[in-house]
Amino acid sequence: MSKNKPPVLMIHGGFCGPWAWNEFADRFRAAGYDVTAPALRYHDGAKPALATTSLLDYAADLEKRIAEMASPPILIGHSMGGLLAQMLAARRKVAAAILLAPTAPWGVPPSTLFEIGTAQSLMLRVGFWSMILEPDFNAAAAHSLDRIPEARRQQILDKFCPESGRAIFEALHWGLDMRRASEVDIRKVTCPLLFLTGSGDRISPPGTVQRTAALYDKRAAFEVVPDMSHWLIGEPGWEAVCDRTLAWLASL
Secondary structure, X not given: OOOOOOOEEEEOOOOOOHHHHHHHHHHHHHOOOOEEOOOOOOXXXXXXXXXXXXXHXXXXXXXXXXXXXXXXXXXXXXXXXXXXXXXXXXXOOOOEEEEEOOOOOOOOOOOOHHHHHHHHHHOOOOOHXXXXXXXXXXXXXXXXXXXXXXXXXXXXXXXXXXEEHHHHHHHHOHHHOOOOOOOOOHHHOOOOEEEEEEOOOOOOOHHHHHHHHHOOHHHEEEEEEOXXXXXXXXXXXXXXXXXXXXHHHHHO
């Protein structure tokens, strides 16, 4: 790795693990970056405590990782990992942040009825905020992995893992979260940021991601990737997405 290139910390999303970054990480390593892609707490083996594990817990673990790095890293987060990357950028010095189809932080309203409906449907499960949530394979296939060929899609679904009900509550129902776990102190984020989302993404739609990027004013670049959905890190066309992030980093 070139000594001039910062280390890279890749942060996976909900119901996932480090495996989600395999192809993306390999491409970054080939470009000369030292890549770390840790598992969020309990995502390498669910335990009862996962039910009430907070976004704040995930962020605290990742902060320790950053503290162990030789220099401020580049953060790359997908989906919920994109939210965590923003939280971390406000707490630690980082070189840059790349947010791929990121979950919006506290205070950013949804831009689509689909987002509102998804959040409200969870309320039908009373107390979900203190439960371990199993992956909804049908929802993932329809809205996250919808552009992936069926055989490959099943291989990915087989790797999905349970997620914290608390963390999902904090991310999707921030208006009810008295701790404001997903809040980001925008003033403390000083690094350049790149926001990318697919034109067909229903989970992190362009309107909502653009609202998030606008919080950072001139520090952030926002782009919509044509004909792509939520799984920017692995669906057809992911190579172009990865190359775009590498080109953006090279331009800094």
